[in-house]
Structures are given as C-alpha cells and as structure tokens.
Amino acid sequence: MSAPLLLWAVLLHWACGGGGRTWQHCTDLRPLDVLAELVPAGRTARGLRVSQVQGLRGFHLGASRPRALAFPASRLFVHCNRFPEEFSIIVTLRVLGVPAKRNEYVFTLMAEESPGVLVGLRYSTSKLHFLFWSQERAGGWQTRVTFRNVSLADSQWHTLVLAVSGQSFSLTVDCGLPTDVVLETPFPTSLSVKRASFYLGNRRRRKGLFTGLLRQLVLLPGADATHRICTAVNFKVATLSIPAVLQDVPVKPVSNEVLKYPHGTDMKVTLGSRPPCTKQEKARFWFNASRRGLYLCDGSAWISMLEVKQRLDYVEEYQDLVTNSETMGVEVFTIPRVGLFAATANRHSPPGSAIYKWTDGKFVPYQNIPTYQAQSWKYFTIGKKIFLAVANFEQNDRGQEFSVIYKWSRRKEKFVTYQRITTHSARDWEAFVIEGEAFLAVVNHREGNNHNIDSVIYRWNPRTGLFETNQTIPTSGAYDWEFFAIGPYSFLAVANTFNGTSTKIYSHIYIWLSGSFQLFQSILTFGAADWEVFHIGDRVFLAVANSHSYDSGMSVPSNFYAINSSIYELNITAQMFVKFQDLLTYSALDWEFFSVGDDSFLVVANSFDGFTFSVNSIIYRWQGYEGFVATHHLPTVGCRDWEAFNTTEGSYLLYSSAKEPLSKVLKLKTT
Numbered sequence: 217m218s219a220p221l222l223l224w225a226v227l228l229h230w231a232c233g234g235g236g237r238t239w240q241h242c243t244d245l246r247p248l249d250v251l252a253e254l255v256p257a258g259r260t261a262r263g264l265r266v267s268q269v270q271g272l273r274g275f276h277l278g279a280s281r282p283r284a285l286a287f288p289a290s291r292l293f294v295h296c297n298r299f300p301e302e303f304s305i306i307v308t309l310r311v312l313g314v315p316a317k318r319n320e321y322v323f324t325l326m327a328e329e330s331p332g333v334l335v336g337l338r339y340s341t342s343k344l345h346f347l348f349w350s351q352e353r354a355g356g357w358q359t360r361v362t363f364r365n366v367s368l369a370d371s372q373w374h375t376l377v378l379a380v381s382g383q384s385f386s387l388t389v390d391c392g393l394p395t396d397v398v399l400e401t402p403f404p405t406s407l408s409v410k411r412a413s414f415y416l417g418n419r420r421r422r423k424g425l426f427t428g429l430l431r432q433l434v435l436l437p438g439a440d441a442t443h444r445i446c447t448a449v450n451f452k453v454a455t456l457s458i459p460a461v462l463q464d465v466p467v468k469p470v471s472n473e474v475l476k477y478p479h480g481t482d483m484k485v486t487l488g489s490r491p492p493c494t495k496q497e498k499a500r501f502w503f504n505a506s507r508r509g510l511y512l513c514d515g516s517a518w519i520s521m522l523e524v525k526q527r528l529d530y531v532e533e534y535q536d537l538v539t540n541s542e543t544m545g546v547e548v549f550t551i552p553r554v555g556l557f558a559a560t561a562n563r564h565s566p567p568g569s570a571i572y573k574w575t576d577g578k579f580v581p582y583q584n585i586p587t588y589q590a591q592s593w594k595y596f597t598i599g600k601k602i603f604l605a606v607a608n609f610e611q612n613d614r615g616q617e618f619s620v621i622y623k624w625s626r627r628k629e630k631f632v633t634y635q636r637i638t639t640h641s642a643r644d645w646e647a648f649v650i651e652g653e654a655f656l657a658v659v660n661h662r663e664g665n666n667h668n669i670d671s672v673i674y675r676w677n678p679r680t681g682l683f684e685t686n687q688t689i690p691t692s693g694a695y696d697w698e699f700f701a702i703g704p705y706s707f708l709a710v711a712n713t714f715n716g717t718s719t720k721i722y723s724h725i726y727i728w729l730s731g732s733f734q735l736f737q738s739i740l741t742f743g744a745a746d747w748e749v750f751h752i753g754d755r756v757f758l759a760v761a762n763s764h765s766y767d768s769g770m771s772v773p774s775n776f777y778a779i780n781s782s783i784y785e786l787n788i789t790a791q792m793f794v795k796f797q798d799l800l801t802y803s804a805l806d807w808e809f810f811s812v813g814d815d816s817f818l819v820v821a822n823s824f825d826g827f828t829f830s831v832n833s834i835i836y837r838w839q840g841y842e843g844f845v846a847t848h849h850l851p852t853v854g855c856r857d858w859e860a861f862n863t864t865e866g867s868y869l870l871y872s873s874a875k876e877p878l879s880k881v882l883k884l885k886t887t
Contacts, residue, residue: 247306249457250323250414250433251275253287266461267429268512271519272373273462274310274429277417285416289325289409292435297410299325299335301403304441305378306456308432311339311368319345320426323433324419327412332358333419334412337378339368346378346385350404359401363387366395370652373431375454379440391446391454392704432458446703485510489864492553493518504864525813526886531835531848534868535578535881540567543872543879545592545644548859551602551624556863557582558870559604560879561590569593569606571631577865579881583630585622588612592857596647598654598676604631605656607642619645619658621683635682640669646697650706650728656683657708659694667693667716673708673733687732692721698747702756702786708733709758711744718767719743723760725793737792742779748807752816752838756786758793759818761804777803777826783818783844797843802831805874810860812867812884818844819869821855829854829875850882 254264264285265276277285290297307322324336324347336347346361366389368374377388383402388394416433417426434456436444445454485501493502493513502511502518511518541564548558556574568586572579589609596603602624611617619642623634641661648655654676663669671694675686693714700707706728715721723741726733743763750757760783765776781801784793799820806821816838822831833852836844854875861868867884 247457248435252459274431289412299407300437304436306434307376310429528812534883537879546872547593548861549595559593594645605645648699695745700749709747745805750809808858
C-alpha cells in the first residue's frame with residue numbers, strides 16, 4: 217500500500233462530522249487493541265481466563281456465555297461509525313487440534329439486528345478465512361477470502377498479519393513470505409458499524425467457539441503492519457499491542473490490591489532435585505535450593521520465576537573420564553525419565569565407542585557399541601522414538617562402509633541397531649525438523665582420495681519408518697553440518713575443509729525454499745571444522761572454527777595452524793552474515809556456546825599449535841561492545857570437542873581428547 221494512497225483514503229473516506237461540514241478521521245492511525253477492551257483496568261471479563269504456556273500468557277475463552285465476550289464497536293470507532301477501508305489485523309494465538317470440517321472464529325463484528333458477519337476471521341484445519349459484508353448489491357452479501365495451507369493447529373504460538381486494501385488481501389504468518397489474494401469484490405469503502413459489536417472468539421453463538429489461547433488482537437487502520445511487526449528475531453510472538461495482564465512483567469496492582477495467580481488455584485511447591493514437568497504438574501512450583509531459584513511448570517518445561525543470577529568465577533577439574541580410545545567427538549543428552557548420558561565417538565575398533573550415564577554426580581560406563589573410527593554422535597527424537605546416530609569414518613571388518621542409527625529400547629533400556637546408511641568417511645550427522653517433517657543430514661568427508669563428493673540429506677518416511685534420500689549437496693572434505701532457524705526460515709551451514717589441494721575454500725550456508733536447500737551465502741574459510749550458531753538477545757551469530765591454512769601450490773607458512781577463527785553476525789538489512797570478530801586460534805576444531813546467569817560464553821577447542829598438542833583452549837566472555845574477550849585458559853591435550861551441560865548440582869564442560877584415551881569433565885564454579 218503506497219503512502220499517497222493511505223493519505224488519500226484517510227482524508228476522503230475516513231471523515232465524518234455534523235452535517236458534513238466538519239471533517240474528522242474515523243479512527244486515529246494508531247493500533248486499536250481489541251483484547252484490551254475486554255480487560256479494563258487490568259480486570260478480566262467474565263468468560264476469560266489467563267493461561268501461561270511456553271512462557272507466554274494468553275486468554276482462554278469460556279464456552280458458557282459467548283455474548284459476554286463482546287463490546288460495542290463505538291468504543292473503538294469513537295469519531296464515526298465506519299470501518300476503515302484499508303487496515304491490518306494482527307493476531308497472536310495458540311491453536312490446539314481442530315477437528316475436520318470444523319471452523320473456529322477468532323473474532324467477528326456483527327450488527328445487533330442481523331445474524332450476518334460484517335467482518336470476521338476464522339480458521340479450519342489448514343485454512344484461514346477472512347469474512348466481510350458488502351452492500352454494493354441490493355440486500356448485500358458475504359464475501360469469503362480463503363488462504364490455503366495455513367498450518368496453525370500445532371499447539372505453538374503464531375503471529376498473523378492480515379493486510380487489506382481494496383481488492384488485495386495479504387496474509388503473513390510468523391513473518392514468512394506473504395500469501396496474496398486478489399478478488400473481484402473489493403473490501404467496502406463505507407462499511408457502517410453503527411449499532412454493531414465485536415465478539416471475541418465466536419459469532420454470537422457457541423458453535424465455532426475459539427478453543428485455543430489468544431494473546432494479541434489488534435486492528436491497525438490505514439497501514440500494512442508487517443514491517444512494524446517483523447523486526448524481532450522471535451517472529452512467532454512479535455507484538456504490536458497486548459493487554460497489560462498478558463505482558464511478561466506482572467501488572468502493577470491497583471492501589472493496595474494483591475496480585476492473584478491467574479488460575480486462582482492454591483500454590484504447590486516442590487523441593488529437592490528437578491521434578492518432572494508434565495500436564496499433571498502444570499501450575500506447580502519448584503524451588504531449587506542449590507540455585508536459589510523458583511520455577512513454574514507450564515505443562516512442558518520449568519519457567520524461571522525468581523532466580524539469583526550466577527556469575528562464572530573459575531573452572532575446576534571435576535572428573536577424569538577414561539575412554540575406550542582417543543575420542544573424536546562427544547554428545548551429551550537426556551532421555552526423559554531415564555537420565556543424563558554422554559556418548560563418546562572413539563577412534564579404535566575394537567573396542568568401539570561407549571555411552572556413559574550420569575550416576576551419583578559422575579559419568580559411569582553404561583553401554584559399549586561397535587564403531588569404526590567413529591567421528592561423532594547425534595541424539596534426536598521423532599515423536600516418542602529416541603535415536604542416536606554415529607558417523608563412522610572407516611570400513612568394518614567385511615569391507616563395508618556405513619554409519620548406523622540406533623534406537624532406544626525402553627524394554628532393554630539400551631540402544632539397539634535400527635538402520636544402516638551407506639556413507640563415505642562420514643564426519644558428522646545433523647538432525648532437524650522443517651514444517652513438521654524430520655530430516656537427517658550426513659557429512660561425507662571423502663571417497664578414496666576424492667574429497668569433492670556429495671553429502672546427503674535424508675527425510676524420515678513415517679510410512680516405512682526409515683530415512684530415505686531427499687537431497688544431495690556437493691561438499692569438499694566437509695567436517696560439519698549446522699542447522700538453525702531464524703523466524704520462519706531454515707538454514708543449513710556446511711564446513712568445507714579441503715578440496716584436494718587447498719584448505720582455503722568457501723564454506724556455504726543454504727536456505728530452505730520450495731522443498732529443498734538452496735545456496736544462500738558463501739564464506740571463505742581455512743580448513744573449516746565446525747560451525748556454531750547462537751543468539752545473544754535479538755542478535756544472531758555464527759562462529760566458524762578454522763583448523764589450518766594449506767595450499768599445495770604455495771610455499772607453506774612457518775606455522776599454518778595459528779590462524780584466525782571468525783564470528784559472523786546476521787545483518788537483517790543486508791540479508792547476510794557479516795564478519796563481527798576475529799579470534800586467534802590454534803587448529804581450532806570446535807566452538808561451544810553456553811550461558812551462566814546473564815553472561816554468555818564461547819569456548820574453543822584448540823588442538824595443535826604447530827609444535828605440540830598440549831595447547832590451552834580458551835573461554836571467551838561476551839562483553840557487548842568489546843565482543844568476546846578471553847577470560848579463562850584451560851590446559852587441554854589434542855582437544856577435539858566441547859559439550860556444555862547442566863545438572864541440579866551445577867554447570868559443567870566436557871572435553872574430548874583426540875590424542876589420548878582420557879576426556880575431562882570440568883565444573884564451572886559460580887558466585
């Protein structure tokens with residue numbers, strides 16, 4: 217919508233006054249908070265209940281009295297009785313499962329004397345419908361604008377922006393690509409709202425009542441609100457205006473009124489170690505004495521309500537973890553209701569690799585798995601199924617080369633072989649979900665002496681229960697995949713290490729578009745071994761670990777292992793990652809991001825300085841304008857991988873050594 221068009225519409229069509237002599241805007245060009253009209257002075261109306269899910273508050277609508285969830289349109293349109301002809305509707309909602317052939321209404325605007333809907337918004341299983349009444353023909357009729365393939369019923373928060381201008385209707389979901397619909401019938405230029413009322417979550421009857429949670433419902437006259445909404449990283453919960461009672465910070469009590477818990481239930485507090493948080497424990501509190509924190513269960517996770525912020529003081533050696541052989545990678549994961557585990561990818565076979573379980577404050581051997589110069593493990597879940605995939609670098613005793621996906625057996629309480637996949641000197645697995653579908657990507661390092669080969673992305677087939685080839689991507693001696701999502705967009709970065717003659721090559725970032733990954737950006741790297749994506753506030757960073765600089769066509773530098781590794785930051789305006797900071801590293805093989813209290817840290821795995829494998833690995837602390845500053849120097853031997861994890865007893869770092877059969881658990885001491 218152009219600025220002149222908006223201005224013309226405001227001046228000519230949104231004016232009214234006494235006898236046509238005095239012209240006024242029908243509405244101010246400001247957000248009109250529909251939800252706020254039902255909660256004057258912070259007090260909720262009858263039929264509304266505040267619920268908190270996934271850390272956000274929303275209104276749950278009662279089904280007993282739909283008419284109670286209504287208010288006159290004149291409370292919004294104070295200057296005249298016409299609905300704006302150009303506007304945006306902004307909605308943030310959480311939709312539960314919707315039965316087939318059923319519609320639920322987000323809101324309607326209805327005249328008192330008519331059963332027809334003047335303006336309304338409703339959704340079904342995979343469609344969103346915008347309704348409006350046009351009186352250009354005798355008697356008038358209702359027009360429906362349908363947006364197809366809109367998946368909202370996934371129990372997640374979503375923000376919708378519906379922009380309307382004449383015959384054009386545009387829907388943006390979670391700041392993704394807009395869906396545009398053009399109709400022959402335009403939105404009316406003079407839709408009277410005299411003696412009409414807004415109905416929240418219904419059309420003045422119980423049928424079609426909204427059953428989810430509603431957090432935001434705003435009408436913005438005269439503008440497309442997309443650019444005002446799509447400025448934050450967390451697009452799904454972007455806000456223009458929400459009632460005070462739903463804001464994250466508790467509202468200030470009126471006079472001496474005591475704030476009440478939204479559900480009005482008795483507070484239940486659990487003490488001791490971390491209890492489960494399920495639907496049965498929803499609305500219960502847990503006091504963690506060791507962290508001096510109070511947490512609330514939202515039905516799936518513990519949300520911090522009150523916590524003493526810790527600061528990292530120093531790092532101490534906690535456990536020597538004796539491994540089967542040198543360890544190329546380590547994966548720390550938690551199996552619900554079973555415990556915390558660490559899987560080490562060990563060089564030699566036999567005895568293969570091992571899984572350790574955290575028992576009485578230490579990792580103890582739990583299960584051995586035959587592997588063939590294993591490089592890494594990846595833990596992931598699909599529904600209730602639990603998997604662990606290993607990347608094997610060498611052939612087995614029969615000359616077969618494949619990597620293996622193991623599945624957790626609840627009966628045996630062990631991982632058992634599930635699927636073998638042919639790979640070529642596999643280095644890494646990455647598991648991710650896009651649009652509800654599960655994927656698994658493998659990095660193939662080389663085939664024989666050829667480093668320029670395809671790495672493969674597999675898609676989970678729910679019918680066969682197996683991973684099947686979905687896409688191949690050319691890579692060069694690749695070491696690592698890193699998947700990440702920014703708003704509605706999904707990315708996959710590959711660390712290319714060696715093309716057969718040089719380590720000075722481009723690594724690539726791919727973006728998911730139209731059902732496949734397509735090249736988004738190329739970044740020059742030097743023997744890239746790892747990508748690490750992380751967020752600090754609304755900023756998105758991507759760090760690369762450069763391992764060495766080598767080119768067979770040039771003279772070798774005196775020390776080509778001492779080389780900068782780089783941190784890049786997403787520039788939303790330029791739509792690309794730009795270099796933020798260089799840090800001197802020594803054959804860096806891994807980055808790991810972690811937080812302690814409000815502080816953010818990066819630890820690098822320095823493996824070799826050109827003379828010795830006994831090299832300090834460094835913890836860098838985020839210091840805002842200064843970037844990352846070195847704060848702790850940790851003696852390591854051939855450090856290959858870092859993993860950060862937390863237990864009820866504290867926070868830890870685990871590093872694996874590729875040069876000795878000994879890894880170490882370090883404890884972060886805080887103040």
